[in-house]
Amino acid sequence: MPIKKNPSNRKSKDRAVAKPRAAAKPKTSPAHAKPSLKTVVIGALADMKALEVKVLDVRGLTDIADFMVIASGTSDRHVRSVAQRVVERTKEAGFRPHGVEGRHDSDWVLIDLSEMIVHVMLPRVREFYGLEKLWDMTAAKRAARA
Numbered sequence: 001m002p003i004k005k006n007p008s009n010r011k012s013k014d015r016a017v018a019k020p021r022a023a024a025k026p027k028t029s030p031a032h033a034k035p036s037l038k039t040v041v042i043g044a045l046a047d048m049k050a051l052e053v054k055v056l057d058v059r060g061l062t063d064i065a066d067f068m069v070i071a072s073g074t075s076d077r078h079v080r081s082v083a084q085r086v087v088e089r090t091k092e093a094g095f096r097p098h099g100v101e102g103r104h105d106s107d108w109v110l111i112d113l114s115e116m117i118v119h120v121m122l123p124r125v126r127e128f129y130g131l132e133k134l135w136d137m138t139a140a141k142r143a144a145r146a
């Protein structure tokens with residue numbers, strides 16, 4: 001049986017047919033690199049307008065964490081919201097919080113991120129416990145202590 005030529009096939013032969021492209025390799029640029037935990041936490045605190053954010057380097061002082069972040073909120077609801085945003089952002093970035101304490105009272109919420117501990121507190125609680133005085137050791141103080 002003879003094969004009939006379809007006029008629509010003739011037109012497609014006359015046109016140049018583009019060859020399928022191979023899938024492009026994903027480029028690894030600094031913009032796509034995983035952000036550091038410190039960057040994620042500071043960004044989350046800034047997004048929620050946390051007050052008086054202080055990052056303390058506690059390496060050499062304790063084995064529980066490398067950094068301690070202390071921030072304040074304007075009300076118990078603000079403290080709770082700031083802490084929740086930190087947890088959400090760290091999870092999105094691939095860091096898993098090991099624990100969150102104080103969410104219900106919201107005077108002081110502690111987030112354990114293994115290498116970093118984040119404290120979000122009301123200003124009166126922050127002043128009462130004075131964690132900055134306890135953990136802030138400048139290089140000169142560390143040398144004098146050693």
